[in-house]
Amino acid sequence: MDPTRGSISSASTVHSAGDTASSEPFVLRHGRRYLRNVAYYPLPCDLPELQRQNLHTLLATSIFGRALGSTPSPQNPPKKVLEVACGSAYWSSICHDYLVGLGYEDVAFTGLDIVPIAGDLQRQGINFKFVQHDLRKLPLPFDDDEFDIVVMKDLSMVIPLDAPSQRVLDEATRILKSGGTLEICEADHIIRSILPHPPPPPGMSPQEYACAVSTGTFLISPITPFTEVQNKYLKDSNMWIQEALDRRKLSPTPCARISQMLLQETETLCDVENRRVAIPLGELRWEREEAGDRNQAKRRASETGKLKKRSLALDSAALTEEQAALRYTALLVVIQMIESLEPLLKEVSGKNQEEWQRWWGWMMTDLLEQKGASSGECLEIGVWWCKKV
Known part of the structure; x- marks a missing residue:
């Protein structure tokens, strides 16, 4: 799957009544393009960042072995799927291929985002419509019980904690059909180190175990042994990311709170399940x-x-080529996230441009050339799914 498949191009676009985006929604700062008038959103909105997000999506679907955490039911086949904060809509294209492979060919996809940067998926034979809307403006421009599947990916950098997150969850539930599936996919922005020989989570399925073995990743449960990150440069970035996101009331560790958030919705949501995976950043x-x-x-x-x-003649290495490539991709995603957050991290660290460039050069040498992330440092990704009552 090509991660640039959802790159910036024209799209079938519907502008919602609540759309407040100006004709020029971007502003240039620090040599990167950012959303105008969205002060708390810390990431740029340009081609390098979109490519990082696509790479992250490709990585997540690779380690889970599928585009969805849930399994669609033949008795209730999905007809309409919504991707909230879709960006380039690369996930929608992957999910379309996944559902077609299961025999669900008549599925309509909708992508919602504040700016129209979604790819023209209709040219790829996908029934896709883009709706331009600011997530800060609720309600969303959809009817009650409109979608069979609502997917919210990587919103921890988009929606502040507490009341704003609750309002978006309530709204996602409103537009979901009874018996429909809500899915949330997130990654922690703080890096931890996994300890040697983590035990397999209790109750995991043979398919999940086989996928973890084949990808060289580790399934996470409450008994998985972690410790603070060992690499000194990732320690630095952890500290700065924590402070920068705290200032914006964004969560640096969203994976730790999603299950609790869903389980407390006892009147509207049921059958909450999840799958969390730790991807080491090297051998x-x-x-x-x-x-x-x-x-x-x-x-x-x-x-x-x-x-x-x-x-x-068997390779003496612990990893296959595919597993090593997957871990290298996870390392690149982490490095590129730090790069995208550079203005914020410089601010909280107090470093000037020269000091930052020196630190950045040392980090790149350590992580890429000296394989400094070999003490259990992991990128943690999770997917949660549940049904609407």
Whole structure:
């Protein structure tokens, strides 16, 4: 799947009555393009950031093995899907392909965002409509019980905590059909380190376990052992991201609160489930040590004639090429997020441009050349889904 598939182009657009975006919704700051008059949204809105978001979407669907956390029911096949804050609408294109693969070909997609940067998915054969609307302006321009699936991805940088988040959740529930599915996909912006040999979560399905093994990732549950991040540069960025988002009343660790938020909606939502995954940002030291031990055992077995020599051709690395590429992609997503937040992080760190460039160069050398994220540092991504009563 091409992550640039949803790049900026014309789209089938509907402007909602509550749309307040001007003819020039962007402003240039620090060499990047930002949304005008949206003070709390910390990320730029330009091609590099859209490509980072697409890469993040591709990464999430790769580790989950599918576009949705839930499984559509043949007895109640989805007909209308809404992607809230759709950006380039790359997720909609992936979800379309996923649903077609399951036999659901007659699905209409709607993408909602404050600015019309969604790709023209209709040219790709997807029944897609873009609706331009500011999420701060509620209600949303949709009827009650309009959608079979409502998906909210990565809104932790869009919607402030507490009352604003609750209002958006209530609104998503209103436009969802009874028996329809609400899905939330998020990633934590604070990096933690996973400890060696994390136990498998209790009650996980064989399919989930097989997906984690094949992708070289770790399923997260309350018993998963984490510690504070070990890499000194990620420690710095954690501290600055925490302060910068706190100032804007945005959550640096949204994955920790979504289950509780959904479970308290007992009158409107039920059957809350989730799947959380930790993606290491490189090959971990204890994985390399285990691979070395296995190789040593193979050599001993070969020397005693218990292992055919051709078996020694097996790669001694702990990771397959695909797993290593996936982890490298996670590392790039983390680095690019820090880059997108540079103006805010410079502000809270007190660094001038020269000091920041020096720190940035050291970080890039450490993470990319010296493989500094080998002590369990992980990007944590989760998907939650539930039904409307």
